[in-house]
Amino acid sequence: MTIFFHPKPWLGLFQTDFVSLLEEPKRPSPAALPSDQPEPRSEAGPSTDEPAAPVYTVLSLPSEVLNSIFSRLEPEHLSAAAQVCNKWLSHAYEPRHWRRIARRTWPGDDAASLEHMLYEYKTWRLLATRRPRLRTNAIYVSRHQYAKTSSRAATAEPQAPVFLVTYYRLLRFYTDGTVVALTSPELPHVAYKRVRRWHSSALSSVDRDKPAPSIGTYELDERSLDVRVALPMSQPKFPAMRTGTMYMRFSLAGTVSGAFDRLFLTEHYAIMDHDGGDVVSYGSHELHGKPFRLVPVLGFRDKVYREFPLDDHKDLEQWYEMKRASRAAKRQRAANGAQE
Structure with a gap:
């Protein structure tokens, strides 16, 4: 059976290589082997009783670390992080992150005026994303x-x-x-x-x-x-x-x-x-x-x-090159005629 792997960009957010795990051949269990066939041994040497080192991913980060990271993200990056998983979604929708973005976007408005606008936009996230503004980034x-x-x-x-x-x-x-x-x-x-x-x-x-x-x-x-x-x-x-x-x-x-x-x-x-x-x-x-x-x-x-797109520029450069070559050829013909 052939397995086709489609590109999944969100897999890049994790440290675990899922593709290599799927492609790694499974080792048969001793119960599945015939009685007269010895158990295959690993090339790395005999197995030990030491426990394997735990694998840590970004999902294992504590909430305090995630909130500290999200407090430094731009609005578009914060919205993209909310699409990773439910845990990140809950942290990305924290009101304090969007309150920080709103205060930075409108530094001329004091805290009282921004809080007054919450009656119109309901949440800090809607205020930071729906209020008319000129994008500064x-x-x-x-x-x-x-x-x-x-x-x-x-x-x-x-x-x-x-x-x-x-x-x-x-x-x-x-x-x-x-x-x-x-x-x-x-x-x-x-x-x-x-x-x-x-x-x-x-x-x-x-x-x-x-x-x-x-x-x-x-x-x-x-x-x-x-x-x-x-x-x-x-x-x-x-x-x-x-x-x-x-x-x-x-x-x-x-x-x-x-x-x-x-x-x-x-x-x-x-x-x-x-x-x-x-x-x-x-x-x-x-x-x-x-x-x-x-x-x-x-x-x-x-x-x-x-x-x-650069298609127009390519056509324009070809046009300029053609005109320069045409003028150079005419000047050369004129110079040859003058010498004769």
């Missing part, structure tokens, strides 16, 4: 693409080539009302390092030569799920750039209840410092329908490309 990412046509005079081609331009916008929110924003043509796993470590002292020498992220403020209206972001328009790398303040307005939404993993841009404009404080509108209709998607910081490199 993740980055909101959006990808934008548009076609750009170059002039025929600049390329010396019979038809003007069309280029597909791709850039990304990244937003990182903090509990103190600070938001870090970055617009970059780089791939997300390269650009997010400057959003995660946006202090100049934490950046590497290579990242210091690139445009720095903008540091602004944000406000969240929990009733209307309206998010208002204000960012300064200034870049030390480009001192001649016009300065001002850029304002963005988002609508917070979620794919499931309590996720809050989507930001839809509804308004986008800037007020310049000079020229009488004129207002520049960017037209939010171009970005409407392309939400900012939530990507956790832990495992960002792998998870971001689940939301934004």
Whole structure:
């Protein structure tokens, strides 16, 4: 009989190797052997009367140790631990763990105001997971693409080539009302390092030569799920750039209840410092329908490309390579004609 073992990720939480135990051949008992056949002996030597060493698993940990471990977990990890077994479920649903998460998520609210909200959400766990919030342990990412046509005079081609331009916008929110924003043509796993470590002292020498992220403020209206972001328009790398303040307005939404993993841009404009404080509108209709998607910081490199596959980038790189080869061939033909 053939036994097929299907992958069970929860078996990795235990120290016992169940697969090897199932595959280990069973030793026949002395009663099942014929009378004239001697009992098989182990290759390791004669057996002793010493008791076998006990096998300890994570399930054998005392409750005090489990509570100490769970008190240091993030909300998503605490929810995942609750799906292991009934013992972990009871410890993961302890109110003190979710009260700690709620106080850390809303540090501006005192204990009395948080306890008053229990009348609406019933439990600390529902308060920490269902109350509208901006996720601070993740980055909101959006990808934008548009076609750009170059002039025929600049390329010396019979038809003007069309280029597909791709850039990304990244937003990182903090509990103190600070938001870090970055617009970059780089791939997300390269650009997010400057959003995660946006202090100049934490950046590497290579990242210091690139445009720095903008540091602004944000406000969240929990009733209307309206998010208002204000960012300064200034870049030390480009001192001649016009300065001002850029304002963005988002609508917070979620794919499931309590996720809050989507930001839809509804308004986008800037007020310049000079020229009488004129207002520049960017037209939010171009970005409407392309939400900012939530990507956790832990495992960002792998998870971001689940939301934004790299197929478009491969096609874009092949397109750029083809255009470069075509221009190089034309320049070579022009040089050969000039020599003749």
